Amino acid sequence: MNPTSSPAGALAGVRILDMATVLAAPMGATLCADHGADVVKLELPDGSDALRGLQPVKDGVPLWWKVANRGKRGITLDVRQARGREIFLSMLPQFDVLVENFRSGTLDRWGLDIATLHQANPRLVVVRLTGFGQTGPYKSRPGYARIFEAMSGFTNLTGEAGGPPLHSNFPVGDAVAGLFCAFSIASEMVRLRSDPQAMGVEVDLAATEALFRLLDCLPVEHEALGQVRRPEGNRASYTAPSNMYRSRDGQFFTLVASSNAIFTRLCEAIGEPAMASDPRFNTNPARVKHLQVLDDLLGAWFARHDYSVVSERLEQAGVPFSKAYTIEDIEQDPHFIARGAIVRLPDPDGGSLPAPCIVPRVVGREMKLPRTGPSVGEHNAEVYGAFGIGGEELERLRAQGVV
Structure with a gap:
């Protein structure tokens, strides 16, 4: 087989509206953007996404936000307001995927239940990434990485024998859930592209289940051997040395x-x-x-x-x-250097920022490096202009707090 020389990613032409906050679900959309999807990031007009305040922040610039939301265009919209909801629904026919991570029932209360979303766009894939899913007694609980890391059984495998379980100094649970989010989107796009008559679906993605899914052997180990795996420090209890x-x-x-x-x-x-x-x-x-x-x-x-x-x-x-x-070792390692594992994303504030490369690589396909994540409402005029909302109306909407 001859490798393709096209710079277009496998998800080119897929349009994603990312209205999720912080990290897990937005990461899923970002991974899709890395591979060619057109992703529009929707925020509240006040730019209150918590990721904008998480370290690293330098001179007021949210560096984590910039690299985590790379390759996206940014708009603001308050869908809780009647006009905001109206604009939102009018845009949905132009998107293939909606990504959200609000607590179960939140969009329903805003008049954006799944039936309303699919009435606006019957082929829309709605990915709902929450801590515990859309059903069950915990469906309304807030979800944070450390909570579903602990609840999935993941954290209990880390730590010194006889000591307390340990979290990583990084929200691994968010990253894993983000991978499942991207997998969900890619899978559904294969289905929709293969059948012009196929309808949209609601994807119920629970971050706790995403982490638990990685732990294949724990249930069978418990049933077959009566064992409950515990922290063993840096040892592995299943192989040695x-x-x-x-x-x-x-x-x-x-x-x-x-x-x-x-x-x-x-x-x-x-x-x-x-x-x-x-x-x-x-x-x-x-x-x-x-x-x-x-x-x-x-x-x-x-x-x-x-x-x-x-x-x-x-x-x-x-x-x-x-x-x-350490990150210093990674930066200096000849293999990482030869592979170009760290790339520089074009950035309007700092010129460029370092970030991990696009994964996976496709032989013969040289993807254009995405730029860093957008500032609050950076692409309002561009995106809303394409929907017929001109400068004067945009200004009125801004004054009303809708955008």
């Missing part, structure tokens, strides 16, 4: 030697080839059973050698390992 170790000069690094072949090479690398045939270590179940003894032996060897020696030995042996990277 797999841990974070420390070299003599203080460098932390992670190592995985799950298969017997890799474990054999690890034993040879540290000068202990007999360990590979030791009955305590010659299979993965045996290594898991004798995990403490195995880790003590490995940890002691690593603690006697500087990281330069450790990394050279492991590299030569073909053992998977990596030091725990």
Whole structure:
């Protein structure tokens, strides 16, 4: 197959109206924008989206907002007002997807229930991303990343054995839910494009379920073995060795030697080839059973050698390992540099801002880098002008607080 040379992404022509706030659902729309979708970001006129206030903020400029909402045009509209709702519904026929993340029932109270949305556009895909979904006893609860990380069982897998569960210093739950949001949009676009008669749908995406979906083995592990997986520090309770170790000069690094072949090479690398045939270590179940003894032996060897020696030995042996990277390490790593993992997004305020590259890459397709996220109402004149709302009316709407 010959790779395409077209710069257009797979989602070119897909039109998304993103009225969601903060991070999870907007991230889903952003991922679609990375791959060619035309995304319009709708905010309240006061620009009160909480993401504009989350660090990093420099000199009043919301940097996280800019990179998280890259590739979007921005408009303001208060759909709670009658005129705002009227404008909103008049725009829907021009969009394929609506993304929202308000608590269940909120849009209904504003006169924008699913029947009204589909009356305006029968083929509209409405992605509703909430913490707990549109049904069930928790449907009206507010959803934040740390809440559904904890409730999904995800957080309980992280932390030192016997200690409290630990959250990551990043809203992983939002990112995972955002991925499922983008997947939902792409899946429904395949369906709609393949059938001109297909109708729109309501996608009920619960962030808690998105995280739980990643934990495939927990239910069957509990039913079949009666086990409840607990935090084990940096160890993995299902394979060994797999841990974070420390070299003599203080460098932390992670190592995985799950298969017997890799474990054999690890034993040879540290000068202990007999360990590979030791009955305590010659299979993965045996290594898991004798995990403490195995880790003590490995940890002691690593603690006697500087990281330069450790990394050279492991590299030569073909053992998977990596030091725990900071962003500085990522910026300086030759592989990340060669791959262009960090790109610079055009930005009207700072010239450009660094951000992760477009993922995945499609061979032969060079996507244009998106610009950073819009300022509040930056594209009002452009977007509303296309709907016949001219400058004078726009000014009246602005004075009324509608836009």
